[in-house]
Amino acid sequence: MIRIATFSLPMAIAAVAFAALADMPxxxxxxxxxxxxxxxxxxxxxxxxxxxxxxxxxGNHKLVDETVVTGEKNGLANMFVxxxxxxxxxxxxxxxxxxxxxxxxxxxxxECRFEPHAMTLWTKQPLEIRxxxxxxxxxxxxxxxxxxxxxxxxxxxxxxxxxxFEKSEPAPSPFACNIHPWMSAYVLIRDNPYMAASAKDGxxxxxxxxxxxxxxxxxxxxxxxxxxxxxxxxxxxxxxxVEFEIKAGETLDLGEVKVTEKDxxx
Amino acid sequence: xxYTTPFLRLLPVIGAVVASVGCQxxxxxxxxxxxxxxxxxxxxxxxQQEIANVxxxxxxxxxxxIAPAGSGLDQAKLNLAAGPAWSDDAGxxxxxxxxxxxxxxxxxxxxxxxxxxxxxxxxxxxxxxxFKFKSNAAADRPTDEDLHRILWNGAPxxxxxxxxxxxxxxxxxxxxxxxxxxxxxxxxxxxxSYVYDELGEDEDDEGRVYRIPLxxxxxxxxxxxxxxxxxxxxxxSETWQxxxxxxxxPDEDAIPExxxxxxxxxxxxIVKGRELFYDKRANCYTCHGPTGLGDGQTTDYDMWTKEQxxxxxxxxxxxxxxxxxxxxxDLDEDDLRELDRSEQLLSDREDVIATLYPIRxxxxxxxxxGVYRGGRRRIDIYxxxxxxxxGSPMPGVGATLSDEEIWNLVDYVLSLPYEAASxxxxxxxxxxxxxxx
Numbered sequence: 107m108i109r110i111a112t113f114s115l116p117m118a119i120a121a122v123a124f125a126a127l128a129d130m131p132x133x134x135x136x137x138x139x140x141x142x143x144x145x146x147x148x149x150x151x152x153x154x155x156x157x158x159x160x161x162x163x164x165g166n167h168k169l170v171d172e173t174v175v176t177g178e179k180n181g182l183a184n185m186f187v188x189x190x191x192x193x194x195x196x197x198x199x200x201x202x203x204x205x206x207x208x209x210x211x212x213x214x215x216x217e218c219r220f221e222p223h224a225m226t227l228w229t230k231q232p233l234e235i236r237x238x239x240x241x242x243x244x245x246x247x248x249x250x251x252x253x254x255x256x257x258x259x260x261x262x263x264x265x266x267x268x269x270x271f272e273k274s275e276p277a278p279s280p281f282a283c284n285i286h287p288w289m290s291a292y293v294l295i296r297d298n299p300y301m302a303a304s305a306k307d308g309x310x311x312x313x314x315x316x317x318x319x320x321x322x323x324x325x326x327x328x329x330x331x332x333x334x335x336x337x338x339x340x341x342x343x344x345x346x347x348v349e350f351e352i353k354a355g356e357t358l359d360l361g362e363v364k365v366t367e368k369d370x371x372x
Numbered sequence: 373x374x375y376t377t378p379f380l381r382l383l384p385v386i387g388a389v390v391a392s393v394g395c396q397x398x399x400x401x402x403x404x405x406x407x408x409x410x411x412x413x414x415x416x417x418x419x420q421q422e423i424a425n426v427x428x429x430x431x432x433x434x435x436x437x438i439a440p441a442g443s444g445l446d447q448a449k450l451n452l453a454a455g456p457a458w459s460d461d462a463g464x465x466x467x468x469x470x471x472x473x474x475x476x477x478x479x480x481x482x483x484x485x486x487x488x489x490x491x492x493x494x495x496x497x498x499x500x501x502x503f504k505f506k507s508n509a510a511a512d513r514p515t516d517e518d519l520h521r522i523l524w525n526g527a528p529x530x531x532x533x534x535x536x537x538x539x540x541x542x543x544x545x546x547x548x549x550x551x552x553x554x555x556x557x558x559x560x561x562x563x564x565s566y567v568y569d570e571l572g573e574d575e576d577d578e579g580r581v582y583r584i585p586l587x588x589x590x591x592x593x594x595x596x597x598x599x600x601x602x603x604x605x606x607x608x609s610e611t612w613q614x615x616x617x618x619x620x621x622p623d624e625d626a627i628p629e630x631x632x633x634x635x636x637x638x639x640x641x642i643v644k645g646r647e648l649f650y651d652k653r654a655n656c657y658t659c660h661g662p663t664g665l666g667d668g669q670t671t672d673y674d675m676w677t678k679e680q681x682x683x684x685x686x687x688x689x690x691x692x693x694x695x696x697x698x699x700x701x702d703l704d705e706d707d708l709r710e711l712d713r714s715e716q717l718l719s720d721r722e723d724v725i726a727t728l729y730p731i732r733x734x735x736x737x738x739x740x741x742g743v744y745r746g747g748r749r750r751i752d753i754y755x756x757x758x759x760x761x762x763g764s765p766m767p768g769v770g771a772t773l774s775d776e777e778i779w780n781l782v783d784y785v786l787s788l789p790y791e792a793a794s795x796x797x798x799x800x801x802x803x804x805x806x807x808x809x
Contacts (some may be wrong), residue, residue, distance in 0.1 A: 148783075241652055256511045257510055259772070284669070284766075371690075
C-alpha cells in the first residue's frame with residue numbers, strides 16, 4: 107500500500123453542506139420547472155470513426171463521431187442547459203433533489219465509447235468511472251478540470267474509479283481516453299442540481315427551480331456557449347446566456363428550439 | 373441578470389508598461405500577456421489592458437517583482453532571482469533568472485525565449501502551473517523539492533541543463549521565481565475567466581448597453597472585484613502551498629529503494645514487470661509500442677499544444693461563419709455589429725496563431741534508450757508510473773496496481789535498455805501488431 111496524504115475532506119464538506127441544507131429555512135417554498143426540445147435543422151451525418159486501436163473489439167461496434175447526435179424527429183441530443191450563477195451566489199435546492207444526491211453517477215467505458223457521451227453531475231454525487239469492455243485497457247483523462255483536481259488514470263475492468271468533486275466547473279469538461287483517441291465525453295460538474303443534457307430525442311427538463319428570474323447557459327461541444335439561439339421568446343446573448351422567469355407551480359415550456367449547423371459552429 | 377444601477381465609471385488608464393528603473397540596461401523587458409488565452413476566451417483589447425494592469429499591481433514587473441499578499445512567496449528570494457544580471461561587492465549574484473533561464477523559458481515564463489523555437493521538446497511554459505516530473509498527485513503543483521531536483525539534474529535528453537554548479541541559495545531563489553511566474557500565469561488565466569463569466573456588457577434599466585470594467589487593484593474601486601481578485605490569488609496560491617500534502621510515499625516494506633536483492637530476485641521481478649507492461653491493467657505497450665521503442669501511439673498531443681489546437685480549430689470555424697455572413701444580404705444593424713466583432717476577433721486570432729511554434733506530437737518515450745527526463749532513480753520511475761506524467765498523455769496506475777506491481781514495472785523499465793533487441797518478444801496479445809500505426 108502507498109500512503110497518499112490526500113485529504114478525505116470532500117466527503118466531510120459534503121456532509122456538512124448536506125446538514126446545512128437540510129435544516130435550512132424553506133425560503134424558496136415556491137418552485138417551477140423549465141423544459142423544451144432541441145431540434146436540429148441541418149444534415150450532419152455521423153461520420154464513422156477509423157479504429158486505430160483494439161480493432162478486433164472496438165471495430166465491431168460501428169462507432170461514429172458523436173459531435174452532433176440526433177435522434178427521433180431530428181431531436182438534438184447532448185445540448186447542455188444550466189443555471190448561471192455569479193461568483194459567490196447560491197441557490198436554494200428543492201428537497202426532492204437531496205434524495206438522489208448520494209447515488210453515484212456512472213460514466214462507463216463501454217464498447218470503446220463513453221456512455222453517456224454528455225452528462226451532468228451535482229457535486230453531492232460521486233462519479234463512478236467504469237470499464238465494461240472485457241480485456242480492453244482504457245484510461246480516463248480529465249486533466250482539463252479547472253476548479254476541481256484533475257486526473258488521468260487507467261481504469262481496469264474490475265475496479266471502477268470513484269471521484270468526488272467540490273466545486274462548480276464553469277462549463278462542461280472534456281473527458282478523454284488517450285489509448286483510444288476518438289473517445290470523448292463531456293461532464294458538467296456544478297454545485298447545484300439545476301442543469302440538464304438533452305436526451306436522444308432532444309428533450310430536456312430542469313425541475314423545481316426556485317420561482318423567480320434566472321439566467322441559464324446553453325452549451326454544445328461543437329461551439330461552446332451557443333449564442334443568438336432563440337428559445338421561446340428569448341434569445342441567448344454572446345455568452346450563450348438567456349434569462350427566464352420561472353413561475354411558482356408552473357412549467358415554462360419552450361417548445362421546439364431550432365438549432366442550425368451554424369449555431370453549433372459546424 | 374440585469375443591473376439596476378449602471379456601473380458607469382471612467383477608467384483610469386494606467387500604463388501596463390512601467391518606466392524603467394535606473395539601471396544600465398537600455399531596454400527593460402516586460403511581461404507579455406497570454407495571447408492564446410486572451411483570444412481563445414474572446415477577451416478584447418480593453419480587458420487585456422485592464423488584466424495587464426491588475427497583474428502589474430499584484431505581481432510587479434520583471435525588474436521589481438512583488439510577492440502578492442497571501443501567495444506565500446518569499447520576496448527576498450524573488451528579488452535575488454529577478455531583474456538584470458549583476459554581482460554585488462560581496463560577490464552575491466543577482467538577476468539569476470535572466471542570466472540562466474530567460475533565453476529558453478522567456479521573461480514571462482511562457483516557454484518562448486529567443487532560442488525556444490529551435491528546441492525539441494520546447495521549454496516548459498509555466499503559466500498553467502502544470503509540471504511533468506513530480507513526486508505528488510498528478511493534479512497538484514510540484515513541491516519545492518521537485519523543482520529543486522529538476523534544476524539540479526536538468527532534464528536529460530532535452531536542452532534543459534543541470535544547474536548543480538549554482539549555490540544552493542541561488543537554486544532556491546530560482547525555484548521561488550519559477551513558482552512566482554507560474555502563479556502569475558495561473559492568476560492571469562483565472563482573471564480571463566473572471567472577466568468572461570462576470571464582467572462584459574450589460575444593460576441598464578433603460579436598455580442602454582454599458583461595459584463593466586475590470587478595475588486596478590490599488591484604487592478605491594468596486595469592493596466585489598477586489599474581493600474576487602484576492603480570492604483568485606488565494607485559490608491559486610493554496611494549491612502551491614498544499615503541494616507537500618499529496619506526496620506519494622511507497623510503503624517501507626515494498627521493494628526497497630536501495631536495491632539489495634539477489635540477481636534471481638531482481639530477474640523474477642523483471643519478468644513480472646514485463647508481464648504487466650503488456651497487461652490490460654497497465655497498458656504500457658499501447659503507447660510505448662510492443663518493443664518499448666515509443667512507437668505505439670504517436671498522434672497525440674500534450675496539453676500545452678492541445679490548447680493551441682483548440683484555438684486553431686475554433687478559428688477555422690469562425691472564419692467559415694464570417695465568410696458565410698459576408699455573403700448574406702439580409703443583415704440588420706445588430707447582425708452587422710456582430711459581424712464586425714467577429715471579423716475583429718478573427719483577425720486577432722489569426723495574428724496570434726501566426727506566432728505559434730510548429731505543432732508537435734507528444735511522442736511516448738523510447739524506453740530502450742535508457743534516458744529518463746524526470747530522473748533515473750528507481751523512485752523517479754516509480755513516481756512517473758504511479759501518477760502518470762501530467763500534461764502528457766501518460767496516465768497513472770497508482771490507483772489500480774499494487775505497490776509491488778509498480779516496482780515490478782520499474783524493474784522492467786530499467787532493464788529494457790539492456791534487453792538485447794534480438795531477444796524474441798514474448799508472444800503479444802493477438803491485436804498488438806495493429807497497434808503500431
